[in-house]
Structures are given as structure tokens and as C-alpha cells.
Amino acid sequence: MILNTIDISQLLSLLAFNRDEPMLFTSGLFWVLFLIFLPLYALLKSKRKKMMLFVIAFSLYFFYKSSGLFFLLLVATSVFDWWVAQFIESSKNRTERRIALTVSLVFSLGILLFFKYSNFFMINFETLVGGNFQPLDLIMPVGISFYTFRTISYVVDVYKGKIQPVDDYLDHLFFLSFFPCLVAGPIVRSRDFIPQLQDNKPASREMIYGGLFLIMLGLLKKAVFADYIAQYNNIAFGNPAGYTGFELLMAVLGFTMQIYCDFSGYSDMAIGLGSIMGFDLGINFNYPYRSLNVTEFWHRWHISLSTWLRDYVYIPLGGNRKGKFRQHVNLMITMLLGGLWHGAAWTFVVWGAGHGIALCVHKICKPWLDGIASTRFTRFVSWLLTFSFVAILWIFFRADSFHAAGQVIRGIITDFEWAYLPVFLARRSTWCIMLAIIYGLHFVPRHVWDTMRNWFINAPWVVKLLIFIVLIQLVLQFASATVQPFLYSQF
Amino acid sequence: MNKPYWGLWALLLAALAFFAVLSIWQDGISVGPLDIKTASFARDMKALFQVDDAKADSLDLEQNDDNWRAPLDTTAKNILFIGDSMLEGLAPRLAKYCDKNGHSLVEVIWYSSSTLCWGESGRLTELINKYHPDYIFVCLGANELYVPDIKRARRPHVKKLLAEIGKIPYVWIGPPNWDKDTGINDLISQETPRGCFYLSAGDTFERSRDGAHPTRASAQQWMDRVIKWMDTGCAHPIRLDNPGEGISRASHIVIYQPPK
Numbered sequence: 060m061i062l063n064t065i066d067i068s069q070l071l072s073l074l075a076f077n078r079d080e081p082m083l084f085t086s087g088l089f090w091v092l093f094l095i096f097l098p099l100y101a102l103l104k105s106k107r108k109k110m111m112l113f114v115i116a117f118s119l120y121f122f123y124k125s126s127g128l129f130f131l132l133l134v135a136t137s138v139f140d141w142w143v144a145q146f147i148e149s150s151k152n153r154t155e156r157r158i159a160l161t162v163s164l165v166f167s168l169g170i171l172l173f174f175k176y177s178n179f180f181m182i183n184f185e186t187l188v189g190g191n192f193q194p195l196d197l198i199m200p201v202g203i204s205f206y207t208f209r210t211i212s213y214v215v216d217v218y219k220g221k222i223q224p225v226d227d228y229l230d231h232l233f234f235l236s237f238f239p240c241l242v243a244g245p246i247v248r249s250r251d252f253i254p255q256l257q258d259n260k261p262a263s264r265e266m267i268y269g270g271l272f273l274i275m276l277g278l279l280k281k282a283v284f285a286d287y288i289a290q291y292n293n294i295a296f297g298n299p300a301g302y303t304g305f306e307l308l309m310a311v312l313g314f315t316m317q318i319y320c321d322f323s324g325y326s327d328m329a330i331g332l333g334s335i336m337g338f339d340l341g342i343n344f345n346y347p348y349r350s351l352n353v354t355e356f357w358h359r360w361h362i363s364l365s366t367w368l369r370d371y372v373y374i375p376l377g378g379n380r381k382g383k384f385r386q387h388v389n390l391m392i393t394m395l396l397g398g399l400w401h402g403a404a405w406t407f408v409v410w411g412a413g414h415g416i417a418l419c420v421h422k423i424c425k426p427w428l429d430g431i432a433s434t435r436f437t438r439f440v441s442w443l444l445t446f447s448f449v450a451i452l453w454i455f456f457r458a459d460s461f462h463a464a465g466q467v468i469r470g471i472i473t474d475f476e477w478a479y480l481p482v483f484l485a486r487r488s489t490w491c492i493m494l495a496i497i498y499g500l501h502f503v504p505r506h507v508w509d510t511m512r513n514w515f516i517n518a519p520w521v522v523k524l525l526i527f528i529v530l531i532q533l534v535l536q537f538a539s540a541t542v543q544p545f546l547y548s549q550f
Numbered sequence: 551m552n553k554p555y556w557g558l559w560a561l562l563l564a565a566l567a568f569f570a571v572l573s574i575w576q577d578g579i580s581v582g583p584l585d586i587k588t589a590s591f592a593r594d595m596k597a598l599f600q601v602d603d604a605k606a607d608s609l610d611l612e613q614n615d616d617n618w619r620a621p622l623d624t625t626a627k628n629i630l631f632i633g634d635s636m637l638e639g640l641a642p643r644l645a646k647y648c649d650k651n652g653h654s655l656v657e658v659i660w661y662s663s664s665t666l667c668w669g670e671s672g673r674l675t676e677l678i679n680k681y682h683p684d685y686i687f688v689c690l691g692a693n694e695l696y697v698p699d700i701k702r703a704r705r706p707h708v709k710k711l712l713a714e715i716g717k718i719p720y721v722w723i724g725p726p727n728w729d730k731d732t733g734i735n736d737l738i739s740q741e742t743p744r745g746c747f748y749l750s751a752g753d754t755f756e757r758s759r760d761g762a763h764p765t766r767a768s769a770q771q772w773m774d775r776v777i778k779w780m781d782t783g784c785a786h787p788i789r790l791d792n793p794g795e796g797i798s799r800a801s802h803i804v805i806y807q808p809p810k
Contacts, residue, residue, distance in 0.1 A: 087589070094562050101555035264554040271558060286698055293696050297729050301760025335558065524561050528568055535569075535587045538699045 074124070081125035081201050083242065084274075084328040085282045085534075092117075093332075100336065107259045111233050114336075118238035122201070125242065129200035132170065133236055139166060140210045141231040144217040144224035156218060163214045171207045174199045179403035202242040204400060206235055208367055213249040215371055222250045230256060239332040243325045245343040245363035255338050262337035268516040268523065270334030273327045275530050280324030282534040284497050288313045289321075291490055296457055299466035304475030307467050309483060313490070314457050315450040316497045319347065322361060348449070348501055351441040352428070353417040356449060368397050387422070391415040406455045406464060413452045566591075590702050618744045620719075624789045626652040630681055631800070632674060633689035634663045636726065639769020640689055640776075642797035647777060650793030656681045657800035662808035664693045665734075669707025673806075674714040681802075685788060686718050691725035691734040692762065700733045701740075708741045719786030720746060723776055727751040728762055745785025748776050770797065 073088065082089050096117055103110040122130040143163040147156050213231070216222045225231050234252050262270075295302050295310035302310070323344035333340040343363050350356035357365045376389040391412070398411015421428075431437055451468075458464035484491055515523065572579070573591040580586070629648060631641050641657040648655040658677060660667065668674060668690065677683075688711070697703060722742055724735050727750070735751050753775060756768040764772055777790045 087591070090562070091566070094559070094566060097555065097559050097562070101552065101559070104552075104555075261552060262554070267554040267558050271561075290696050290698065293729075297696075298761030301762060520557055520561065524564055527561060527565050531565060531569060532586070535589060538587070538703075 076123055076125070076127035078127070078198055081242070082121055083125075084325065084332070085278065089121075097335075104259070104261060104337070108229075110259070111229050111256075114238075115229065115233055115236055118233075118236040118241060121238040122236065122241055125201040127198070129198070129203075132200060132203075133206055134232070136167060136170070136206070136210055137232045137235045138228070139163070140214050141225070141228050144214055144231075147214070147218050148224045160214060160218045164211065167207050167211055167214075171203055174203055176399075176403045205244045205246055206241065208246045208364075208371075209240070209249070210235055212246070212367060212371060216248070216250055222253075225249070225253055237333075237338075239329040239336070239338075240340065243322070243329065244361075245326055245329065245340055246367050247340050247363065251341070252338065260337060262335065265516055266334045266337060266339075269512055270331040270336075271523070271527070272512045272515045273331030273334060275331075275527065277324040277327030277329075277331060278530060278534055280320040280327065282324075283537045284493060285317045285320035285324060287493055287537045288317050288490060288497075291487065292317055292457070296459070296463065296467065299458075299463055299470055302470065303479050304471045304473065305477065305479035305483065307470040308475065309494075311450055311454055311467065311471070313494055315348075315446075315453050316494060316501075318453060318456070319344070319501075320497060326361075346501060346505070348446055349442070350445050350449075351438060352421050352445055353414065353448065354421050356445060357414070357418070364397070364400075368393050372396055387419040390418050390422070394418065401456070406458060406461060409461075410452050410455045413448075413455070417448060618785055620786050622787045622789065623719075626654075627685040627788055628681065628683050629653050629655045629685045629687065630658065630677060630683035631655060631687040631689075632658045632660070632668070632677065633687075633723075634693055635659065635661050635763065636689045636692055636723075636769070639764055639766055640723065640773045641800055641803075643770040643773035644687065644777075645798035645800045646793045646796055647773075647790045648800075649798045651789045651791055653685075653788070655800040656683065656802045656804070658804040658806070660806035660809070662693055663690065663806070664809075665690050665704050665707045665711060666694070667809040669704075669710040672714070674711060677804075678714065678718070683718060685786070686715055686720040687723065688715075688720060689723040689725075691731075691738060694734050695725060695727060695729065695731040697732055697734070700731075701737050704734070704737060705741065708737060712741060719788075721776070721780065721784060721786075722747045723772075724748060724750040726753065726755050726764055726772065728755075728757065743785060745783060748779055748783075750776075 080086070099113060100110065103113050119130050119134070122133060140163055143159050146159050150156050150159070213222075213234075217224045225234075230253055231249075233256060234247075234249055237247075237252070240247055292310050292313045295306060296314070299307060326343040330340045330343065341363065343361060345359040345362065347356055347360040350359055373389055373393040376392060377385050378389060379386040381389075394411045394415030395408060396411070398407045398409070398414070401407045401410070454464050454467050455461075458467060515526070518526075569589045570591045572586075573589040575588050579588065629644075631637060631644060633640075637657060637659045641655070641659075645655050645657070647653075656677075660673070690711075694700060694704065722738055724738060724747060725731070727735070731751070735749055739747050739749065750772065753772060755764040755772065757763065758765045763769075780787050780790060
């Protein structure tokens with residue numbers, strides 16, 4: 060007899076932790092679960108406590124799905140730092156307060172360093188002393204860098220008296236585990252988030268559909284643009300020796316936009332989800348490639364990270380309060396740490412150092428630069444220099460090693476021929492069109508996006524549905540569209 | 551629930567229903583020249599609802615597990631070797647084995663080709679009709695190591711290619727990975743019966759300047775490893791005694807330009 064039954068083991072394995080398939084906002088499973096989550100959230104929204112318990116449970120499951128039992132680490136961190144903040148607030152003894160802060164920082168950073176940098180330090184130590192270490196088989200909990208930075212900002216702000224500690228532990232756990240920000244930020248501050256949670260205002264129509272608009276924009280950036288152009292970039296960066304200078308330059312331009320679409324697309328989705336749930340998570344990327352200098356770039360790129368580094372590294376180091384020389388040293392330290400935060404490899408350190416040097420040079424030259432008249436031409440030259448510099452540094456960010464980065468740079472300098480342009484355009488026309496569209500969209504004025512957003516919010520429901528369906532279809536079309544890897548055999 | 555939430559929920563639900571219904575057409579829908587891709591929803595649901603006869607089929611396979619390998623076929627074969635640029639290194643070495651063992655070899659290199667081009671083109675059927683091979687080697691996959699969602703995107707083409715091969719014994723040599731693939735090896739492994747797929751991904755290669763292709767010498771060693779594996783791991787072993795060092799030339803070589 061033929062019977063169709065739900066295979067429970069299949070269902071459980073679909074819902075269980077899988078290190079190869081973390082739950083991301085681009086996965087179908089997330090959206091199916093969100094469809095179940097949304098009506099329950101809406102029903103519970105006005106009952107603050109119940110809503111919080113429900114969201115915390117969902118967030119912890121979200122974390123479990125991506126990182127397994129490491130979600131308990133987040134719970135432990137939240138308990139510890141909540142208690143430390145309470146202690147700091149209640150203690151009048153300055154030394155005790157300082158010790159509590161230090162213990163909290165050691166605890167949070169210790170966990171982060173262990174999971175993210177153990178192998179990096181071991182390999183470098185091995186290189187220095189010539190040992191024979193085996194790298195540890197560590198699973199890095201997804202998003203650990205982001206929630207660690209959030210919890211540090213909370214404890215430090217309480218220590219500095221900028222905020223009061225939250226009385227209710229659940230408020231803190233809600234803040235730390237809030238699933239839209241869990242995997243890739245933005246690094247929201249407790250002082251911005253907790254008041255919204257405590258007010259628990261209902262989400263307006265503008266927030267809900269504005270959130271959907273942002274999610275759609277994020278999906279377009281991440282799942283259509285970034286993922287498609289990444290294919291060619293991966294191939295070229297994977298075998299730089301096999302590509303001509305022109306092809307490598309295209310890969311660099313491609314990666315420059317891929318990383319923006321990837322990071323900012325995911326941020327858009329997170330901010331959109333937050334907006335749907337009634338939370339304003341701020342802006343994380345503000346058209347960074349429009350910047351006219353590197354300082355401006357860092358005011359527009361990954362804003363929640365750059366302001367975090369400013370407030371919790373640069374300023375505590377002394378900022379610009381201890382003279383020009385110290386200011387430059389502080390900038391370099393901040394950017395080196397910022398580079399290392401992005402990944403445990405020396406290529407990231409070089410990327411951070413490059414930006415640090417550029418920031419120092421800009422600070423030194425600023426009086427002279429301010430004296431130059433702002434014309435279209437000077438603005439264009441400033442933009443071109445800034446963009447080129449940022450793009451070149453992305454090579455170190457993307458390349459697997461210094462050797463590979465060197466091959467890319469050497470290829471572009473020594474093996475560049477415009478003759479490849481027509482062949483490239485003909486063979487990779489979709490890729491080129493897509494890249495051109497992304498660059499074009501990046502320079503669409505903000506007010507145009509705002510108009511589109513408002514139009515979408517006020518559009519009839521059916522129109523919204525149609526737009527949403529068209530977008531998802533685009534994602535499906537490009538999810539299986541491929542770029543040709545090898546134009547010619549170079550055997 | 552406030553009204554905008556209800557509206558958003560209905561919108562997401564309607565979109566899910568729309569894509570769920572479309573996903574019944576697993577291979578996509580063609581509207582004129584436009585090929586509309588569908589989601590994997592129906593396939594995922596099907597995986598959750600096990601059909602008992604499917605289980606029975608798999609049980610049959612397990613019961614017949616001992617019979618997966620045919621006895622060594624010592625007759626001279628008419629071999630067709632198809633694939634991408636990797637054949638430049640592999641085929642000359644196979645030709646040497648063929649010379650030694652009395653097989654004839656037709657080599658068909660389609661540069662930059664993938665399972666997609668072969669599956670869509672029907673070229674293999676033409677080649678089979680033309681050369682009447684009784685044994686086939688395939689080396690494909692190197693040009694699709696990074697294809698996203700590959701299992702969904704390429705499964706129909708792999709199936710089509712295997713259907714074109716039909717009952718002719720074959721060996722599919724997997725791509726020589728230089729980086730982690732997005733699932734091409736898994737896909738071929740899932741679609742081919744036991745003993746018909748040689749996984750090259752774990753092998754070590756000395757690379758040519760492009761970083762992707764093995765050097766000539768390394769490609770010859772690769773072919774040697776495949777043939778050694780055929781001794782014990784191949785479902786349809788044929789006589790391939792070691793011819794000693796060196797390479798030879800296939801009796802017929804066909805070259806196709808990269809697909810547009």
C-alpha cells in the first residue's frame with residue numbers, strides 16, 4: 060500500500076542546526092518561518108512581555124539554526140553583562156567598577172578572540188617558533204563579532220554613565236539576541252534600541268511597508284546583483300594568473316560593487332525586518348562610493364561599525380585630544396583593529412592599515428585640500444582618487460593571500476590591454492550590464508529612492524504584491540544564472 | 551492584528567502560494583523565448599513526504615548491492631571521450647591505454663563546456679549516432695564549480711546527458727577542484743549509479759599557469775588514477791592494462807568552440 064507520510068527525520072533535519080546552511084534572510088526557510096512568526100508577533104505586539112518572550116525564543120532558534128548550541132553562549136554573555144552592568148551602577152567604588160568593566164571586556168573579547176583568532180594566532184606563532192601545531196577545528200558562532208560589540212557598547216555606556224542599566228534582564232536579552240541584527244548587524248546601541256522596546260509603539264503602515272521596500276531592495280542587492288557578479292569575481296580571484304590585466308581589473312571593479320551590495324543588501328534586509336517589527340535600526344550604508352575622500356567614505360560605509368570603532372576604540376585611545384601625532388597613531392590602531400575585525404588574516408590587517416594611512420594623510424592634507432576651490436572637475440578628481448584607492452584596497456580584502464593579491468595587481472599593471480574589452484563585453488554581456496546597472500543605481504539621488512519608497516508604501520496592495528512577485532522571480536532567475544568561467548583554454 | 555500587518559502577511563502568503571504552485575513545474579516554464587525558473591518548494595515538500603514505493607525501490611537497490619559491478623569486459627572497445635578542456639591532458643594518456651589494449655578512442659573537446667551546454671545541445675546523441683561507442687568517458691564540471699544553486703539549476707541537464715548515454719557503460723570523471731565547489735560533485739554523484747563516477751576533488755594536482763588546469767604530467771597521473779580506480783571501483787570495468795609511460799593520440803579528435 061502506498062502511503063504518503065511526513066518524514067519526521069527530514070523535517071527535523073531541515074529545522075536543525077546545519078553548519079553548512081546557516082539561516083540567512085535570503086533563505087527560503089527563513090521566509091517560511093517568518094510567515095508563521097509575523098501573525099503571532101502582530102497578535103502579541105501590544106502585550107509587551109509575551110511579545111518579548113516570543114521574539115527572544117524565535118531569535119534564539121534563529122541563532123541555534125546557524126550556530127547550534129552556541130546560542131547558549133549568547134545567553135551566558137547576556138546574563139553576565141546584564142549582571143555586570145547592574146553591579147557597575149550599584150557600586151560607588153571606582154576600583155570595583157573598573158574591575159567589573161575589565162572582567163566584562165575580558166570575558167566578551169576573550170570569547171571572540173578564542174573563536175575568531177585562535178587559529179590565526181597559533182599559525183603565526185608556529186611560523187615564528189617553527190612548531191607543529193594543528194589548527195583547532197572551531198565552529199565560529201555566526202554573528203559573534205556583532206553581538207560582542209553590542210554587549211561591549213552596553214557595558215561601557217553604563218560604566219561611563221551615558222545610560223542607565225536595564226532593570227529587566229529580558230530587555231537586555233531581547234536587545235542582544237534580536238534576530239534581524241544577529242548575523243551581520245547593524246551594530247545597534249542599547250541606548251537607541253532599549254527606549255524603543257520600552258515604548259513598544261505599534262508599527263505604523265509606513266514602517267511596515269517601508270520595511271518591506273527595504274527588504275526588497277536588500278534582496279535585489281544581495282541575491283540578484285552581489286551573488287551574480289560574485290561568480291566571475293570568484294573565478295578571477297581564484298586563479299589570477301590565468302586572467303589578463305583587463306579581466307582582473309573588471310574583477311576588481313566587480314568585487315568593489317559586490318561587497319557593497321552584499322554588506323549593504325544584508326543590512327537593508329535587517330533594517331527592513333526591524334522596521335516591520337516597529338524598530339528603527341538607523342542607516343548603515345549611505346552611498347559610500349559617492350565619497351570625495353576617505354574620511355567621508357568611512358562616514359558612509361558600515362556606519363554602525365565605524366561609529367562603534369570611533370566611540371569605543373579611537374576616542375578611548377585619546378582621539379584627537381592628545382596632539383596630532385597621537386591622533387594619527389590612534390587612527391592607525393583603530394583601523395588596524397577594524398581590519399582584523401573583518402577577518403583573521405594579515406590581508407585584512409593590510410586593508411585596515413591602508414585605510415588608516417589614507418585617513419592620516421587626509422587629516423594632514425585637509426587644510427591644503429580645503430583651500431582648493433570646489434568645482435565639478437576637482438570634485439570628479441577627488442571622487443576618482445577616492446574610489447580607485449578604495450577599490451585597490453579591496454584586492455587585499457578579497458584575495459586569499461598576499462601572493463594572490465600581488466598577482467592581481469601585477470596583472471593589471473603589466474598585462475593590461477584594451478583589446479580584451481570587446482571580447483569581454485561580448486562574452487560576459489549580462490555581467491557587464493548588471494555591473495553598469497549597479498554603478499548607475501548607486502548614483503541615483505537619495506530623494507528619488509525616498510519618492511519610490513513613499514510611492515510603494517501608498518501603492519495599492521495588488522501592485523505591491525506584483526512588485527514583490529517580480530522581485531522574487533528576478534532572484535530565482537539569477538540564482539541559477541551563470542557566468543562562463545573560462546573564456547579560452549589557456550592550457 | 552493591526553491592518554497593515556494583516557496586509558503584509560496576506561501579501562507574503564499570496565506570494566508564497568504563487569511560487570509554490572509554479573514550483574510544480576520543476577524544470578521551469580518557457581514563455582516564448584523566456585525561460586522562467588521556478589522555486590524548489592514542490593521538490594522540498596516532496597522530500598518531506600516520502601512515498602513508500604520510493605523506499606521500496608531503494609530497498610531493492612540495497613538488496614542488489616552485490617551486483618553493482620559487472621565482470622571485467624576484455625573485449626576491444628570503441629570508446630568515446632567527451633568533455634571540456636580538461637580532455638587536453640586526459641585524453642592523450644587514455645589514448646596510450648587504448649593503443650596498448652586494442653581499444654579505439656574518439657576524443658571530443660568542447661572548450662568551456664558544461665553540463666548545461668551538453669544537456670541542452672543534444673550533441674552527445676549526435677556523437678553516439680555517428681561513432682557508435684560501446685564505452686563512454688565524460689569529464690565535465692570544471693566550468694561550473696561556482697554555479698549558485700547548482701543542484702536545482704543543473705540537475706535536469708545532468709539527467710538529460712545521462713539519458714543520452716542510456717545503457718552504454720560509462721565513467722564520469724569529476725572536475726579537478728582547485729577550490730570548494732558549490733555542489734557539482736554532489737550532483738553528479740547523486741545522479742550516477744555506483745561505480746560510474748570518479749571523484750577527482752580529493753586528488754592533488756600540479757597546476758598549470760592558469761591555476762585551474764593540471765599540468766600535462768599531472769593530467770596523465772590523473773588519468774592513471776582513474777584507471778587504477780576502475781580496477782576496483784568501476785561498475786563496468788574494461789581491460790586497461792598499463793601501457794607504461796607516455797601518451798598517444800586518439801584515432802579521431804573533434805573540437806568544438808566555446809559555447810556562446
